[in-house]
Amino acid sequence: MSTTAEHAEHPKFLAHHFYTPGQQADSAKLGMWLFLGQELLFFSGLFLAYATYRFFYPDTFLEAHHHLSVPMGGFNTVVLITSSLTMALAVRAAQTSNQKKLIWNLVATIAFACVFLVVKYFEYSAKFHHGFLPGKFYTGHGIEGLPHLFFGIYFVMTGLHGLHVIAGIGVLIWILMRSKRGDFSAEYFTPVENVGLYWHLVDLIWIFLFPLLYLVK
Amino acid sequence: MSQAAADTMDNTHAAEHGGHHGEHHVLPYTVYFAVYGSLLVLTGITVLVSFAGLGKWSIPVAMAVAVVKASLVVGYFMHLKYDDRLNSLILVVTLLFILIFFAMTFSDMRTRGMIDxxxxxxxxxxxxxxxxxxxxxxxxxxxxxxxxxxxxxxxxx
Incomplete structure (x- = not known):
């Protein structure tokens, strides 16, 4: 039977329900984009909550946002953009079967992600210290209006983004271990590519969060 | 950069012919670093503009810059420019639904005050x-x- 011959040609990474590696890669990427679409829709609800409360309480938002640190937020923006670059370079290294570069770029991406979280930790500590917390937990002083609403939105948006960063570190470590094992090459690097797409999305969300929360006057 | 432009054209061609399945479009380093530089510059612009006191224009300007940054990330870092068009379609449809979501809610917010x-x-x-x-x-x-x-x-x- 010809099927045995076809099976013999199947590379190890090719699942049995796909005809060619190309088809498998395209399908995986399509699925990833659907997931990213869902992520965008889910975050859009939070952005809309921000827009709604900002529309109804513009003065509160103006005053409360002064209590966020622009240098810290700006630094984190640069960190995330740089991590996006190293991630893109990691995918490029996989495309060109450069395992050493792949591993180092993944390590750099994970390192930048950790730096982001450390800065976030200091930011959150400052907010906790001043009692700038969401809803009924708000015990801060010195902001007119309804600052607990602003900090509710701040913590939910940056918190969910932060969870995405943590999840990103998780999948990056998984990809790093597989890279060390030598799983990826120019022939097969779909997981690297899809983790890359996810990581860029985390960067994309922050690109909108930073000006809206930290900067808008 | 002309090398990059040539590569870009090659890749676009490949995508148009639909014969790109399984092929990878390896972008030259110059593209990655040019995008990275642009993102840093645009971040700087966002910060500077926020201190310019644009008033009600500050949000539209900040969002416009953010959209440019996002397009760079999506187009080059996420390779969407060189990808299967189906993936772009998913993104466009997603953005369309977000637009509807925002438009409906904003129309409610803006007219709510008219209700007695x-x-x-x-x-x-x-x-x-x-x-x-x-x-x-x-x-x-x-x-x-x-x-x-x-x-x-x-x-x-």
Whole structure:
């Protein structure tokens, strides 16, 4: 039977329900984009909550946002953009079967992600210290209006983004271990590519969060 | 950069011919670093603009810069420019639904103040009625007639 011959040609990474590696890669990427679409829709609800409360309480938002640190937020923006670059370079290294570069770029991406979280930790500590917390937990002083609403939105948006960063570190470590094992090459690097797409999305969300929360006057 | 432009054209061609399945479009390093540099510059612009005191224009400007940054990330870092068009379609449809989501909610927020909570009526309509009454009074009609009309209206109710 010809099927045995076809099976013999199947590379190890090719699942049995796909005809060619190309088809498998395209399908995986399509699925990833659907997931990213869902992520965008889910975050859009939070952005809309921000827009709604900002529309109804513009003065509160103006005053409360002064209590966020622009240098810290700006630094984190640069960190995330740089991590996006190293991630893109990691995918490029996989495309060109450069395992050493792949591993180092993944390590750099994970390192930048950790730096982001450390800065976030200091930011959150400052907010906790001043009692700038969401809803009924708000015990801060010195902001007119309804600052607990602003900090509710701040913590939910940056918190969910932060969870995405943590999840990103998780999948990056998984990809790093597989890279060390030598799983990826120019022939097969779909997981690297899809983790890359996810990581860029985390960067994309922050690109909108930073000006809206930290900067808008 | 001309090398990059040439590569770009090659890749676009490949995508158009649909024969790109399984092929990878390896972008030159210059593209990655040019995008990275642009993202840093645009971040700087966002920060500087926020201190320029643009007032109500600050959000549109900040969002416009953010959209440019996002397009760079999506197009080059996420390779969407060189990808299967189906993936772009998913992104476009997603953005379309987000647009609908925002448009519907904003139309509610912007018009909510026009609702009179007691009369469950449009304030706008009340204002029009008041204007009509004022115009009628100004035109010198007798107040009695106006009252009669009022009574008739009440009777109809």
């Amino acid at each position: 909570p007691v009369e469950d009526n449009m304030v706008l309509r009340n204002e029009q009625a008041a204007e009509k009454a004022a115009a009628a009074e100004a035109s010198g009609e007798s107040s009695e007639k106006g009252e009669e009309a009022h009574h008739e209206g009440a009777a109809e109710h």
